[in-house]
Amino acid sequence: MLKELWQYVSSSTSLPLAKEMGFLKEAIAMEARAKRCQQSWGGHYQSCQKAILTASQRAVQKRTVLIFGAGSLHDIPLGILSAQFERVLLVDLVFLNSAKALAEQFDNIELIEHDVTESLVTIQNGQLFVERPMAWLDDTTIDLVVSLNLITQLPLIPVRWVMEHFEVSEIEGDILGKQLILAHLLYLKAFKGEVCLIADREGVESDATGKVLDCFDPWWDIEPPKAVNEWFWTLIPLGEVDKHTSQTNCVGVSFL
Ligand SMILES: C[S@@+](CC[C@H](N)C(=O)[O-])C[C@H]1O[C@@H](n2cnc3c(N)ncnc32)[C@H](O)[C@@H]1O
Known part of the structure; x- marks a missing residue:
């Protein structure tokens, strides 16, 4: 607990809203949980890495790979991507020092703190408006895009934020959540390279x-694209939250 508090105080983020809205706190909690749940999360990380390598084989050229939701970097085959691609761009709202240290080992890996919804500034002010994200769409060197364990997370903190800080009803929150998921799907589909x-x-x-x-249903009733590969991830093993319950998620891979 003390360690997490210290991490919170000593972490620097280039986007103030990452701290203000609770994303930094969440990233620190997730890192601590990943350490405690190494055994049950290890297989999930390996499956993610394998899926990214399969996606990389589908990319015709290997100039730039862009990964959204990079977070801890544990689910990314950093060494292989760094060797295969000219540039590796890893995007998240917030990167902890441990991720920064990992990325520093590679000359061509860049960490970019960026809001992939391009809507959080508006939402933080209580406006329920979801933008059409545009970043990197005009970068013609991007041969592979990966959205990594991110899309179903996009609504969670923003919807909770507007419901707690503004007079936003459950129905309005639900619509906002659906719009964030749909906008991310449309954004991914707008890229010209391979998209996983x-x-x-x-x-x-x-x-x-x-x-x-x-x-x-983590998709807020939106129809997900068909998965070509799936596995189970015990996100909350028995004893992690309490002695009586566990949570296992089915994770799927799609090519858009
Ligand atoms: C379930 S975690 C997965 C992270 C990483 N793949 C891992 O396993 O460590 C979801 C990630 O999405 C990031 N995230 C949530 N909303 C975001 C947004 N609007 N823009 C960029 N990243 C976001 C979070 O900071 C978090 O790192």
Whole structure:
């Protein structure tokens, strides 16, 4: 807990809203959870890395690879991408010092703190308006784009923010969540290079005996693109949050 507090105070972010809206706090909590859950998260990270390498094989040229939702970088095959591509651009709202240290080992890997929705400044002010993201669409050197465990996360903090800070109803929050997911899908489809989407498809909460207690749709009722490959990720193993429940997500890979 003290370590996490220190991390929070000592982390620098180029986007003030990442701290103000709670993304930095979330990134620190996720890093701590990843350490505690190494065993159950390791297989998921490996599957993500394999999926990215498969996507890389599909890219006709290997000038620039652009990865959205890079976060901790643990689910990215950094060494291989760095060797294969001229430029590796890793995008997230916030990068912790551990990710910065990993990326520094490679000359052609760049970390970019950027809001992929291009809407958070507006949403932070309580306006329920989702922009059409444009960044990098005119970069003709981008041969591969990966959206990495990001799309279903896009609504979570913004919707909670507007509901807590402004008089926004559940229905309005729900519409905002759907718009953020749809806008990201359309954004990905607008790229000319190969596009790979890695995202959870379903969440299942179970009790200690394995009996299913609840299933939920992380896509806010939006139809996800067809997955060509899937695996299970025990995001919350038994004992992580409490002794009685666990959560396993089905993660899928699509090519757009
Ligand atoms: C589930 S995490 C996955 C991160 C990384 N792939 C990993 O496993 O460590 C989702 C990531 O999306 C990032 N994120 C959420 N909203 C974002 C936004 N609007 N723009 C850029 N990144 C965002 C978060 O900061 C977080 O790192």
